[in-house]
Amino acid sequence: MSPSSPEAVKKLVENMQADLRSLSMECKKKFPPVKEAAESGIVKIKTIAARNTDILAALKENSSEVVQPFLMGCGTKEPKITQLCLAAIQRLMSHEVVSEAAAGNIINMLWQLMENGLEELKLLQTVLVLLTTNTIVHDEVLSKAIVLCFRLHFTKDNITNNTAAATVRQVVTVVFERMVAEDERFKGLMEEPPAVQGNSNRRSVSTLRPSAKDAYMLFQDLCQLVNADAPYWLVGMTEMTRTFGLELLESVLNDFPEVFLQHQEFSFLLKERVCPLVIKLFSPNIKFRQGCGSSSSSPAPVEKPYFPICMRLLRVVSVLIKHFYSLLVTECEIFLSLLVKFLDGEKPQWLRAVAVESVHRLCVQPHLLRSFCQSYDMKQHSTKVFRDIVNALGSFIQSLFILPSAGNSSSSSTPAGGSVSASQGSAQGGPGSGGAGGGLITQAAFEYRGTWIPLMNVSVQGSAKATYLEMLDKVEPPSIPEGYAMSVAFSALLDLVRGITSMIEREISKQEQEAAMREEAEPASPPQDPMAHEVWEEMVNACWCGLLAALSLLLDASTDESATENILKAELSMASLCGRLGLVTPRDAFITAICKASLPPHYALTILSTANLSNKDRFDEQRSFSLCISVYSIQGQSVQMVSPSSESHQQVVAVGQPLTAQPQGTVVLTAKNIQCMRTLLNLAHCHGAYLGTSWQLVLATLQHLVWILGLKPSVGGVLKPGRAVEGPSTVLTTAVMTDLPVISNILSKLFESSQYLDDVSLHHLINALCSLSMEAMEMAYGNNKEPSLFAVAKLLETGLVNMDRIEILWRPLTAHLLEKVCQHPNARMREWGAEAITSLIKAGLSFKHEPPLSKNQRLQLLLLNPLKELSNVLHADIRQKQLECVLQILQNQGDSLGPGWPLVLGVIGAIRNDQGESLIRTAFQCLQLVVTDFLPTMPCMCLQIVVDVAGSFGLQNQELNISLTSIGLLWNISDYFFQRGEAITEELEREEAVLLKQAQDKGEPLNRPFHPAPPFDCLWLCLYAKLGELCVDPRPAVRKSAGQTMFSTIAAHGTLLQPPTWNIVVWKVLFHLLDCVRKSSSTADKEKIESGGGNILIHHSRDTAEKQWAETWVLTLAGVARIFNTRRYLLQQLGDFFKAWEVLLDHIQSAALSKNNEVSLAALKSFQEILQLVTPIKDTDKLDALAMDVSPVLMESLQVSGPGRPLVRSDSLAERLAQRYGAQASLPPPGEELDDSALWWSAWNTWYRIGTECTRPPSGGADKLVFVPSQPFLTALIQIFPALYQHIAGGFSMEDLKKLGVILYGAVSVPISSDTSPFILPSYTEAVLTSLQEAVLTALDVLQKAICVGSENLQVMYPAIFEQLLLFVEFSCKPPQYGKMETKHVANAKYNQAEWVALNYVPFAERSLEVVVDLYHKTACHKAVINEKVLQNIIKTLRIPLGLKYACPAESTWKLAVSSLLKVLSIGLPVARQQASSGKFDTMWPELANAFEDFLFTKSTPPDNLSIQEFQRNEAVDVEVVQLISTEILPFANFIPKEFVGRIMSMLNKGSIHSQSSSFTEAEMDIRMREEFSKVCFETLLQFSFSNKVSTPQEGYISRMALSVLLQRAQDVLRRYVEDQRLSGRCPLPRQQVTEIIFVLKAISTLMDSLKKTQPENVDVNVWAQVIALYPTLVECITCSSPEVSSALKDALGPFKDFMQPPVSKVQNGES
Secondary structure (H helix, E strand, O other): OOOOOHHHHHHHHHHHHHHHHHHHHHHOOOOHHHHHHHHHHHHHHHHHHHHOOOHHHHHHHOHHHHHHHHHHHHHOOOHHHHHHHHHHHHHHHHOOOOOHHHHHHHHHHHHHHHHHOOOHHHHHHHHHHHHHHOOOOOHHHHHHHHHHHHHHHOOOOHHHHHHHHHHHHHHHHHHHHHHHHHHHHHOOOOOOOOOOOOOOOOOOOOOOOHHHHHHHHHHHHHHHHHOOOOOOOOOOOOOOOHHHHHHHHHHHHHHOHHHHHHOHHHHHHHHHHHHHHHHHHHHHHHHOOOOOOOOOOOOOOOOOOOHHHHHHHHHHHHHHHHHHOOOOHHHHHHHHHHHHHHOOOOOOHHHHHHHHHHHHHHHOOHHHHHHHHHHHHOOOOOOOHHHHHHHHHHHHHHHHHHOOOOOOOOOOOOOOOOOOOHHHOOOOOOOOOOOOOOOOOOOOEEEEOOEEEEOOOOOOOOOOOOOOOOOOOOOOOOOOOOOHHHHHHHHHHHHHHHHHHHHHHHHHHHHHHHHHHHHHHOOOOOOOOHHHHHHHHHHHHHHHHHHHHHHHHHHHHEOOHHHHHHHHHHHHHHHHHHHHHOOHHHHHHHHHHHHHHHOOOOOOOHHHHOOOOOOHHHHHHHHHHHHHHHEEEEOOEEEEOOOOOOOOOOOEEEEEOOOOOOOOOOEEEEHHHHHHHHHHHHHHHHHHHHOHHHHHHHHHHHHHHHHHHOEEEOHHHOEEEOOOOOOOOOEEOHHHHHHHHHHHHHHHHHHHHHHHOOHHHHHHHHHHHHHHHHHHHHHHOOOOOOOOOHHHHHHHHHHHHOHHHHHHHHHHHHHHHHHHHOOOOOHHHHHHHHHHHHHHHHHHHHOOOOOOOOOOHHHHHHHHHHHHHHHHOOOHHHHHHHHHHHHHHHHHHHHHOHHHHHHHHHHHHOOOHHHOHHHHHHHHHHHHHHHHHHHHHOOHHHHHHHHHHHHHHHHOOOOHHHHHHHHHHHHHHHHHHHHOHHHHHHHHHHHHHHHHHHHHHHOOOOOOOOOOOOHHHHHHHHHHHHHHHHHOOOOHHHHHHHHHHHHHHHHHHHHHOOHHHHHHHHHHHHHHHHHHHHHHHHHOOOOEOOOOOOOOOOOHHHOEHHHHHHHHHHHHHHHHHHHHHHOHHHHHOOOOHHHHHHHHHHHHHHHHOOOOHHHHHHHHHHHHHHHOOOOOOOHHHHHHHHHHHHHHHHHHHHHHOOOOOOOOOHHHHHHHHHHHHHOOOOOOOOOOOOOOHHHHHHHHHHHHHHHHHHHOOOOOOOOOOOOOOOHHHHHHHHHHHHHHHHHHHHHOOHHHHHHHHHHHHHHHHOOEEOOOHHHHOOOOOOOOOOHHHHHHHHHHHHHHHHHHHOOHHHHHHHHHHHHHHHHHHHOOOOOOOOOOOOOEOHHHHOOOOOOEEOOOOHHHHHHHHHHHHHHHHHHOOOHHHHHOOHHHHHHHHHHHHHHHHHHOOOHHHHHHHHHHHHHHHHHHHHHHHHHHHHOOOOOHHHHHHHHHHHHHOOOOOOOOOOOHHHHHHHHHHHHHHHHHHHHHHHHHHHHOOHHHHHHHHHHHHHHHHOOOOOOOOOOOHHHHOOHHHHHHHHHHHHHHHOOOOOOOHHHHHHHHHHHHHHHHHHHHHHHHHHHHHHHHOOOOOOHHHHHHHHHHHHHHHHHHHHHHHOOHHHOOHHHHHHHHHHHHHHHHHHHOOOHHHHHHHHHHHHHHHHHHOOOOOOOOOOOO
């Protein structure tokens, strides 16, 4: 119900009337005037109520009259009446119906009551109601009312005093509230005129409005009163206390700061009155020093600080500073300096306590602190107030430890409770972590060097709830409990840090946001006001030293976990703030403090003690820092940078090894160390971005802690609890064991969070880890202690989580790992270095980068580069890791390596022989994977590298199987090239174009192996070159495999090459290879190789290096020859084919002449192969032929390629070839053959040189070791000739034939070594030719056939061929000599092991003879044959075996010779007769005569074992010869030289007589006498004698003479026989004699026959006479007893019957 509502008004009127009635009733008797006044008052009220609508206004107008009765009532001084009146007055006041005048009257009345000491409480109530319900009381009336309250405050009554005090406070408040309200009303109506400056008249306040004036007067007088001066306005004050005055001043200043700030008059009061007053009142406290004050108990205020005033002054100062700092800059500087002084150790304890509370009040106001900093610390010549406050706090805390507090309960180190009263509500520390006290509840406390200070719960965080500053009722200084001052100071420190850091952090964030918004709005906006930054920096710079000194001391002394936690938080937030502001020194200092606290006491960690003096400029900074921190003097007290004291009562949770180079004892970690460590982790985790270079401090410390705790790195660099390698030195309590996984986890999170750091911070982190790693490595040198792997593990972890921006940290990261860690001698260190690098590379490649790696080649190469660099490390374990990494990369990212292939292949190929088998094996696995799976996915440019790498595996000598397998890989690669030819060609040509352009731009030639050839061909050439290198590997197996592969590849895929490329293949690949092989073979070692490895047996044909090289030579030569053969068409189009041909022949020659049978024979095989060449095909049939030519080779190559290789699409091959060759312009036009003769002549010369060299007999003596070419070799050599001859027949001259003859002769002459003879020689009994002899004859046969069909001028060669053959015929009787070598005949070779065995030449000679006869048969009439006296030569040659007859080595020889002679003569004699006139045969006749004579009358005797039949057969041969003479020679005597005929006659004569051999036994006599032969001779003689064709007298004479000799001889024999017969009586005559007589008898009968047949006129008369004269002698023989003689005699006597009649013719010339 509002006071102005009708009901309320009505009620008021009723109540007033009631009050007046009561009053009149009370005063009826004693005070009639009052009664009357009351009654008239009732009437007055009724009248007003009746007349006026606005009753309240009317009441107010007449309030003086209305109030009058009540005032009079009060005047009675009657208690009951007074009370009633005061109540009524209050009711009026509360309805605001009192006018100004009435109010004055009321006050006056109250004053009187006060003076009389009546109703004091009611008075106060009334005053209060009067002043609070309205604003009508001003000026003197108001001052009177206030004075009234003050007066009542000083009565004897306690209740009154207190009530009055409260009232005064309220009244003062009301006065100021009115002023505030008044300002509100006038706000904006008019500007206040500026105050008169320097107004000294205190009462000149004309510029103020009424309420303001009152307030001004009141405040001014309060100052006067406190200063013990007379008031100006509050007239009537009798007494006043300073304490009350100060309280009032404080409340006004605290409650109405805006009054002072808005009105200059009030500001003036503050400056001029309040501040000097405060300073004056402070003076006793300033001057006082404990211990030197007066000892008397007189409370002289000047002498000794007075607690109530001092405490109130501090409160006033707090308010002044809080609200009016901006007005009172200088004054505040003084106040603050005083405050700092009060913390001094020499001041009383209570003074220090209240001062510290005041400081605490400041510490919770960061903005105020900032203002201090701006106003003082940042001004040039001003006190560094802010710094001093902080330092004072620090030094205060320190002094509490250093100085035992005087006059306080002694600071003994009795724990738990000290002298703390329960009312102080000291917070008992939570249960300790089960330390030394067992079940004891320990209280939170600080303990340092024996001083124990409990910690109380003094205030809520962030608010300064003071205890002693609120003790307004205490007069005597209270006793301060132990630990209180410390607890407040501790809270103050924490609040200070919290306030400053959170304020600055907020402002920084705000500034950053605004900057960001401005950036968006207008990018080029100017940077923010730098002032703010300077203030922040100054604040930090001012306070950090003091804070750090205090905090580190407290941290060391703290025994309570939560206190420790708070200290660490403070240090952490300071470190973070310094980091954000870029203040390196303070940041490092705070971090160092935390680091030191994490480590065991006195732990030697250089990085903390030297504060990481990495470079010069940091050095100076650090020096100032260390000065500042270690000996920072605060007001004469030395503040030491505290190093943790070992005697802290801390719970030990771990014992471990320190991380040092030299082994030391163990160190101890406490729970607090672990707590600090967690803070450190937290710092790094949350504020890593601001750590910068102090990462080094943090990480070094963490590394040591991790080491002591025995955490070891595992996969990905995460640290896991692991047993220390050193053994049982690490001891962990269960408490810390449960913590370890957490710590390990936080450690990992810390490095995971590095992904949120900016690039610069990340670099700092990496640099720090690298330098840590360097230290760890330094330590690990020279001893085999387990190294600290912390840094390496964390580098890895950091790299892994920052994959998305790996580029910025890749280089420093990998450079360190590569150059330092992986090269380290300590294996464990190295292993982790490699682990880190390989993990990073694998992670980098598998990470989903944006853009992906396939589009960002630079990044990919960057990532792969360290993998390549690892190849420079010599340690095998590193290479093993590297290769395992490559294998994994291939398995996972092989398809997407792209431009990274050269690097990867480089790594695989960086093998060396000194690296050991396992490494090479791993690398080879990688290569196999590449070749089997990745050839199609890699850029074609890399194929060449693959070839090189595969080649290098072939060349390594650690593992033979790998070498062999890698050759297989090369074959697979070649297959791949072949199948993907077109695609590869296209890609390579594109690349080539790019490269060429680049090279031209730079003005350089293109640098590529085999450059002018097309790129695809170069690829092949590289492959061939590699295989070529492998073909001369020291290991035979490798050479063999490589050779086969190379030639198969060229054979299978050579067609793909452009013709010009073949040039390179021939010269750079094939011939180069041949040169190398030839060189190696000729210098190879001839020492026998012991069978390798015991169980591997080496065949005797391979047991020296020389023999093994021989095999290689064979393979290579054969391969090259085959290529020349199959690719002849291609090669011949090259310009220098002839030169190549010559070189090839040269190689064949040197191989053929090598002193190794295997090589030489193979060389000839190759020679044969290239001679089977056909002339190039004409253009038209070329393609079909080419396809034909390739297919078989292809099929062969496919079988070689082994399992799993796809078959070549041979259908497309023909097309490819068509394209290739269709494009070639260099083909010869159709029908034009290439001229080959030069090639063949070159081949002939080579053949001749080989033949000459190898058949030349050795010159030395028999003792020398000689090399004799083998039979198969010679055979092969000779067999080449026919093929060769076909090509050179056209120009084959006599000269060449002679050369050939020499070689054939030489070849046949070579003996065989005895150990091979059983395989080559036929057994002696068989007449078989050796293959060599066959070949020789074939060669001659080819020649003669060619001559036969050849032109006329060729036929002059016939004689030469005859000559050659006749030489061979002679071998039958005298085998050829081979130099001076002694050869044994084969028959004896079996027993007497001769070194060399001569061949059995008889069959050869005989065959040659047959050839001669045959040839002569064909060519007898040829001019050349006639001219060159071939027949004579034949006869001359045959004369040798004929003459030897039985002495011939083989019986067959002379028989053949005879039959041949007969055949030859049968053909040759007619020719000779024809040519008789020319004289060309003149020399032949004597030769022939000799031959006949040598044969028919041989000097050799038949062998004893010759059988009768044989003899008869031989005799038949003789007979045949004589028959030839009788048929072919004698009938033509007139064409034949006379001497020859004469010799024949005498021979026949000799034959018919001298035929008896003296060696015959009696029994054989009749047969061995060659009776048949004699008979034929005789017959022939006779026939010839009586022939009528005697052309010359001489011939006749010869025959006549011959007859008479014959007859004479017969006469003699018969006579002797008859006589012997007679003499012998019964005894038979000797067999020879009987035989002879029989022969004579037979001869006689033969003669008789001849005479009968001849024309009588042909027979000389004397002959008849002699014949007839024989008759008597014959008759005498009849008596003989021998039946044979009888029979012969009968035959001889028979023909005489024709003489029984006289002859018809008459005697001529009278002769008798």
